[in-house]
Amino acid sequence: MCDTCGCNLTHGNEHLIAPGGKLEITASGREAVSVLHGLLHENDHAARHNRAHFDAHGVLAVNLMSSPGAGKTALLEATIEALDGDLSIAVVEGDLETENDAERIRRHGVPAIQISTGSACHLDAHMVHDALHNLDLAGIDILFIENVGNLVCPASFDLGQHANVTLLSIPEGDDKPAKYPVMFRAADLVMLSKIDLLPVLDDFDPGRAEHYLQNLAVTSPVINVSSKSGAGIEHWLQWLNDRVELQRAATHSSSGAPPVHSHDHSHGPAPAGARHVEK
Amino acid sequence: MHELALCQAMMSQVETIARTHRASRVTSITLGVGPLAGVEAQLLHHAYPIASAGTIAEGAELVIEETPIRVHCGRCNEDSDALVNRLVCGRCGDWRTELVSGDELLLVSVELDKTCPSPTGELH
Numbered sequence: 001m002c003d004t005c006g007c008n009l010t011h012g013n014e015h016l017i018a019p020g021g022k023l024e025i026t027a028s029g030r031e032a033v034s035v036l037h038g039l040l041h042e043n044d045h046a047a048r049h050n051r052a053h054f055d056a057h058g059v060l061a062v063n064l065m066s067s068p069g070a071g072k073t074a075l076l077e078a079t080i081e082a083l084d085g086d087l088s089i090a091v092v093e094g095d096l097e098t099e100n101d102a103e104r105i106r107r108h109g110v111p112a113i114q115i116s117t118g119s120a121c122h123l124d125a126h127m128v129h130d131a132l133h134n135l136d137l138a139g140i141d142i143l144f145i146e147n148v149g150n151l152v153c154p155a156s157f158d159l160g161q162h163a164n165v166t167l168l169s170i171p172e173g174d175d176k177p178a179k180y181p182v183m184f185r186a187a188d189l190v191m192l193s194k195i196d197l198l199p200v201l202d203d204f205d206p207g208r209a210e211h212y213l214q215n216l217a218v219t220s221p222v223i224n225v226s227s228k229s230g231a232g233i234e235h236w237l238q239w240l241n242d243r244v245e246l247q248r249a250a251t252h253s254s255s256g257a258p259p260v261h262s263h264d265h266s267h268g269p270a271p272a273g274a275r276h277v278e279k
Numbered sequence: 280m281h282e283l284a285l286c287q288a289m290m291s292q293v294e295t296i297a298r299t300h301r302a303s304r305v306t307s308i309t310l311g312v313g314p315l316a317g318v319e320a321q322l323l324h325h326a327y328p329i330a331s332a333g334t335i336a337e338g339a340e341l342v343i344e345e346t347p348i349r350v351h352c353g354r355c356n357e358d359s360d361a362l363v364n365r366l367v368c369g370r371c372g373d374w375r376t377e378l379v380s381g382d383e384l385l386l387v388s389v390e391l392d393k394t395c396p397s398p399t400g401e402l403h
Contacts, residue, residue, distance in 0.1 A: 030391060031300065031391045032388050033391060036387060036388075037385065038384060039386050040288060041386075153317070156317045179364075181315060181366075182382075214367075215374065216364060217350065217366040217367070217375060217378070219375060
C-alpha cells in the first residue's frame, strides 16, 4: 500500500468517500478534507529511506519476527556458524531491555547493534535508521533485523527490509497462524523452528500449521529447522543465497541510474565511545 | 500494543493538515481500518484522548470505519467476502486468493472548523 498512486482506494473503501458516502459529510462552517494517507505515512517514509540505503550498499535486509523465545537469536547463531564466512553478516537486535542478544551475536565475530526499545513492543523504521548510524554496511551481504519478540505489532511496521521471515516454534502450537493472521500474512518465508522437539511435542502437526497458512492465502515457502541439531539449515541457507543473488542482480541492474538516496547526514560507525541506540 | 504510537503518528498528520488549511480546530477525524490491519478500534479509541490532548484536535470526534474483507480468486475470477483467518475464495474454495480490501490503515478525512474566534470569544 502506498500514499502516492491512489492504490489506497480500493473496491472495499471507495464507497466511503464517494458523493453521498458516509465520509463526505460537510457540516456548515466546516470543511471535510479527504486525505487517504496510510496512518503510518511517516514510518513508511523512513522505511523507504532505509531501503534505499540498503540498496545503495547491495545489502539484503531480512526482518526476523516471532513470539519471544521462538529461537530467532539461536537461528542467527546457527546461521553464522553454518555460513562459515561465505556471506558477510551484520545484525540489528531489538529488545525491550538488555544487550544479551547482541552479545551472543558478537561472540561469533559478527557486528551487532542492540536497540533497546524501553516499553515499545516493536521496532519502527526510525529506530532502525538510528541504529544504522552505528553500523558500517560496506562489505555486508545480509543485515538481519531481529525484531522484538511479539506476534502482533511488528507486522504493522515497515522497517525497509526486503523480506520478512516469521518463525513458529513447535512448543507454541500449530494453530498460531489462525490466531495471528496479520503476522503470518506478512511472511515471505515461514520457518517451523525447534523441530527437534517434534517427537516429544507430538500434538504439533506441521501439516495442520501449513493448512492454517493456506487459509490465510499465504503462498510463501515453509522451512522446518532445528538450530540445535542443524536439521533443515541447508534449506534456509539456500533461501538466503537465492535472495542475496536477487538483491545483487537488482543492485547491479540499477547501477548507473541516478542516485535515489540522499540526505544531509552521513551513515557509518559512530565515533569511539558512542552509545548504542536507545529509545 | 502499538495503538498509542499509531494515534501519535495520526496526530502529527492531522496537525499538518489543519495548519495547511489554516483551521482553528479539528472537529472530526475519520479512519478506515480493516480487520487485517492489526489494529484494534477499541484500543485506538482509548489511546486517542491521550494522543490528542493539547493538540488542535483535542475534543474532536474520532470515527473509525471498518472496511470489509474481500478477496479476489484468480481461478474463478470472482470477488467474495472472507473471514480474518479464512481468506479462501467464497465461491470455489481455492486458497490462492488476493486480498482486495481489509488490511487498510488509512487516515480517510479530517473535518476542520475554519471559523475564527473573535477577541471576545464569540465566533464570527
